[in-house]
Amino acid sequence: MGARGGTVGGQSVEKRSSARQRGTTVYLVWMVSETAGGNGKRSGAGAVRYQKLAAEMRRAIEAGKFGNDGRLPSEESLAEQYGVSRGTVRNALAQLRANGLVTSRRGTRRVILGTARTQSFHELLSFTSWARSLGEEPGARTIHARVRAATAVEGERLQLDPGDDITDVLRLRFLGRVPVMLERTIYPLQVGEAVEALAPDSLSHTGALDASGVVFADSEHTIDIVAADATDVRLLGCAEGTGLLREVRRATDPTGAPLLWSDDRFLPGTVSFTVHNSAAVSSLARRRAPR
Amino acid sequence: MGARGGTVGGQSVEKRSSARQRGTTVYLVWMVSETAGGNGKRSGAGAVRYQKLAAEMRRAIEAGKFGNDGRLPSEESLAEQYGVSRGTVRNALAQLRANGLVTSRRGTRRVILGTARTQSFHELLSFTSWARSLGEEPGARTIHARVRAATAVEGERLQLDPGDDITDVLRLRFLGRVPVMLERTIYPLQVGEAVEALAPDSLSHTGALDASGVVFADSEHTIDIVAADATDVRLLGCAEGTGLLREVRRATDPTGAPLLWSDDRFLPGTVSFTVHNSAAVSSLARRRAPR
DNA sequence: AAGTGGTCTAGACCACGTA
DNA sequence: ACGTGGTCTAGACCACTTG
Structure with a gap:
């Protein structure tokens, strides 16, 4: 696991740990109890x-x-x-x-x-919860999980400065034994440490974070099509250039500080996304893709 | 235009017209004023x-x-x-x-x-409003617009009986002069009549309906990937089997009666969809595609 | 005319975060 | 200990739909 921070799974060391990031405080509470669970609905x-x-x-x-x-x-x-x-x-x-x-x-x-x-807010963030709510057997294979310096783009995505440490995770996700999605996630170091502490084969990262007391408050999901790159081809087994359904997930804590940024690419025909809007409140936006 | 019903663009004949559809009443108000506008936000x-x-x-x-x-x-x-x-x-x-x-x-x-x-509820339903809110020039070419009997599937989608009349519209949509989307829409006859009354080159059908007093209350948007069929290839100019970003729009009036059902297919790289969720309320659902 | 949901008020107490 | 947002109450009036 990373340099600083306490144990997550067992007895926790600190009651709370907060760290400063470019002026904003990361909201991150380590629970004493193991099972006390976050604030699931x-x-x-x-x-x-x-x-x-x-x-x-x-x-x-x-x-x-x-x-x-x-x-x-x-x-x-x-x-x-x-x-x-x-x-x-x-x-x-x-x-x-x-x-x-x-x-x-x-x-x-x-x-x-x-x-x-x-679905519940949590099922939207967690592939594992989602799959289980469908009665499917979720699976995951971690390709890599490492700490490295953020690029300029990544820094912006997590509201960090370029060069700040982030945790970078690449995972292949399954329904049953069939690979359906490739997940590229980056976390700010403080959050990433909790992820790194997990067993390499553990299924639900967001679930573990939630149980560790990380408070997910808002999320934004952007959906579009992207052409499969070499990594997608190798791990998902599709043809080069195949159109994949991409969901970019962003989650923040109650103060608006980013908790994760993820690029998830689904094989065609495996998932669809549905949004409900009422005239009073709408949460969906259609955007022009940049040319 | 269809068999029964009043004029929409000019002076309207009736103050209200409601029709029964398998037990539910279609909520549909014809305004007297031309410009009074619906209930836009x-x-x-x-x-x-x-x-x-x-x-x-x-x-x-x-x-x-x-x-x-x-x-x-x-x-x-x-x-x-x-x-x-x-x-x-x-x-x-x-x-x-x-x-x-x-x-x-x-x-x-x-x-x-x-x-x-x-975006506003209306911009989500209307390609025209959406494009204008982006500062783009929306365009439309109607391929066909006709009344015919509903198939079993279509009947279910509009809560009609198979064989009931529906209005079937196929339109190619542009941003500037570039085709970006092919739109297959079906309306219940009572709604479709208002659409048919429009000039063939009129841009915004949902806008016209809204202005005619049709009250859109709820909408559901499902997003996935679909392979381009022969019609898509011919009109959008893409290769056979290209993965298109599909948005299925469904809209209902305040009583829950369907007002339209539409299958919109976007060329890759032209749009993306973004949903915002908070822990309190979520409106997005990820679904397993049927196998 | 009666009934219904939408809006607004005024006040109370509680759970949580912060100092 | 204090301030904040979250919940709950009781009552009022209004806009709208329906018989």
Whole structure:
């Protein structure tokens, strides 16, 4: 593992370690407990009221407990039924709305659209979590994982100065035994150290980071097509120049400091990406590719 | 144009026309005024308080009026400063948060991340609006536009019965004079009639629909790679089997009734798609492609 | 005219981060 | 210990849809 920093898997040395990077503080907490886990979206026990309510209403919708006219009861009656205020009901409904389960429109009852369309924030960041949520067996083979100086471009991507140390990981990812994706990830050194401490064959890096107390707050995913280069050809077994579906993942902590930057290239026909937008809020952007 | 329905461009005949489709009512309002425009996101005059506030804070952020420590004032002081309640401030901030402009984290001030990352809901649906927002000159050539019976698959996509009439449009889209995308769109007949009424060379179909009072409420965008077929080769001028970036757009009205279904194929290197997610809400889903 | 979701207010308490 | 954002409540009025 890297030069400085504490153990991650076992007893941790420090309660917190923060480091400065060009003026911003990297937010990085080492937990004492091994299993305490990060802040995964727990819609069960530890969640607050409106989250539990959202989960409960989700189940009620799936079970068809709101009748079969395809409409939800009014907010007022839901509030009474569940013994909470209307504000809390609206908070819960906003969550279902954001996931595309129900509509909302002034003047009429909410309409039930369907069930579960999007994935949790964590499943989006983690190939392993994603594969498991699909009932597939995720696999990984680490080609290399090393610390080196950042190039100018990489420095910009992680908001570091060129020449600062970064951790550079190249991994081939599988579904079952079939290679589907080649992942090129760089981490700032403070985050990378936690990754390097993992066993070489460990599956989920982001999962381990999350469990180590690294707080993922925002992510940005850019999707386009890229022609396979020599490395892609060698490891994915495709023809030179094949169009690969590329997902560039960027994740930041709550202060906006970059936690990882990754270029993931999928073989054609293995994945697709779906975004849900509502007129109120949209999160997708179509961009012109640079010429 | 089709059999029944009123004029769209000029004086409209009916104030509202709704039709039944397998149990659900299509929500479709014909405006009397020509220019009254749909419900485009007006963050200016007609908007409610928190939307105006969001727009105002957005400008304030861009102008650097909150100091240069990269943090926002507290919600309490913003409420006082703008003369509104904290709830309204939070509503406005939620909008900025959803667009990735600011972070939020219990215990500390909000951090300013950047400016304007995503596009409006309408720009996502409309190639024309999107191109213009980029300063590019959008173009379109209609290959065909006709009414025909829906296949089983198409019926399912538009929640119609197989054999019901649909409007089928094939258009080649340009940026400047360069063809970049081939668009295969189907509309339910009631919506399609408005499209057919347009001049053959009119640019923005979704824009015209929006202006005609068709209310777009939700959309879903699925992105993957598809091999170019004979039609793609002929119109886009690419080689047979080239990997094209495909965006499947689906849009529904506030009741969840489908308004359009479109298969758009972009030449490689012309566009990319970016999604912003926060730990609180995610709208992206990665899916396994069917085998 | 009645019912519904959208907006706004005022106040309270809590969980978390920072000093 | 203090300030911050997150949650929750109770009540009010408005804009819109529907019968």
